[in-house]
Amino acid sequence: MVRLLRPFGRAVTYTRWLHLFIAVVAPSLLLFVREEWWIWLIAAAALGLAGLVPAMRTVEGLQARLLLTGHRHDSESTGIVAAPSASWGDRGRLVVWLEARLLLGCVTLALCAQLVFATVDLAAAPFGHGSGDRGPLVLDGHAWWHVLLVPLFLLALGATVLVTGHLITALALRLLGPSPAERMAALEERTEQLLERTRIARELHDSIGHALTVAVVQAGAARAAGDPAFTDRALSAIEETGRAALEDLERVLGVLRESERPAGSRPTLTDADRLLESARASGTKVDAEMTGPLDTVPGPVSREGYRILQESLTNVLRHAGPVPARVRIAVAAGTLTLDVRNPLTAGTAGPGRGSGLRGIRERAALLGGHARTGPAEGDWQVHVELPVS
Known part of the structure; x- marks a missing residue:
């Protein structure tokens, strides 16, 4: 049990989560103004163009080092390059990184939001509160036994945080790592x-x-x-x-x-x-x-x-x-x-x-x-x- 809970006591677990959410802040704010699917296409196109700017690799590398590795001096930190793109290969990998980060951020945000809403509704079900119109993960009705599912949904939420955090870090090491020429x-x-x-x-x-x-x-x-x-x-x-x-x-x-x-x-x-x-x-x-x-x-x-x-x-x-x-x-x-x-x-x-x-x-x-x-x-x-x- 202690080993299972240990990752949740590390700051880097939550900074990785934050790193994913930063990628979707701007599109999410635009959705509050106008809820249109093409907003995500505009965000993806803008990130693709930004990835062609050499200095963007420095920005992304520094941000990834700070939030994904916690500035540790280990293989993860040194495996992420914080230098301008020196070739078109570097630019291409940066574009893939930005798009993958946007996609994974969207999936993580939607899944975490649904799990949080479902947990709140399940906890309020025995008291006759909660609603069943917040997404597919929320159960209809207000049965008393719904509260028994709260630990399961909390476990799913924690697993989502850990898995997506490790996944985005692995992608950073692959896509923001040194090129063959830099190695x-x-x-x-x-x-x-x-x-x-x-x-x-x-x-x-x-x-x-x-x-x-x-x-x-x-x-x-x-x-x-x-x-x-x-x-x-x-x-x-x-x-x-x-x-x-x-x-x-x-x-x-x-x-x-x-x-x-x-x-x-x-x-x-x-x-x-x-x-x-x-x-x-x-x-x-x-x-x-x-x-x-x-x-x-x-x-x-x-x-x-x-x-x-x-x-x-x-x-x-x-x-x-x-x-x-x-x-x-x-x-x-x-x-x-x-x-x-x-x-x-x-x-x-x-x-x-x-x-x-x-x-x-x-x-x-x-x-x-x-x-x-x-x-x-x-x-x-x-x-x-x-x-x-």
């Missing part, structure tokens, strides 16, 4: 958001991971060396790397705080010398060779190439220590090639392991290139090729 746009926006989060996570991993690795290696080397001059150089390297990491962190946090705020300049391969010097300051002897016009590499490719190089050098420091490393960066024949090698040691990660190596392969794949990581001729190699044209 595709929302899906693309969601995909872009997920890709942006993934990119930010990768950047934080690469930048902060590189800075911490350099700091750990430098601090350990300075302690082992016991040389004040070397310690001073190590602290300078830690300071420079930490400052760069803080700049990256501040930029990423700015993007997270304000989605519309420009992300600012991100480092590209033209800034690769900073990475090489940081690695050299950590005790790694880096033999670097850069060929080709790096400044002509497209921004997205150059920025991702910088992060790939950063992660590769971080892996050298983290897993192999201060060992010699060879870096080759070349731009030729429409391809950017990055190749980083270092002697294979016992601490080097195995092929395919680690989030850093996985991130390198994912970055390359997103740009239409490919990456190969693993042992090669006694060395550990990271070889990446990215298209630049």
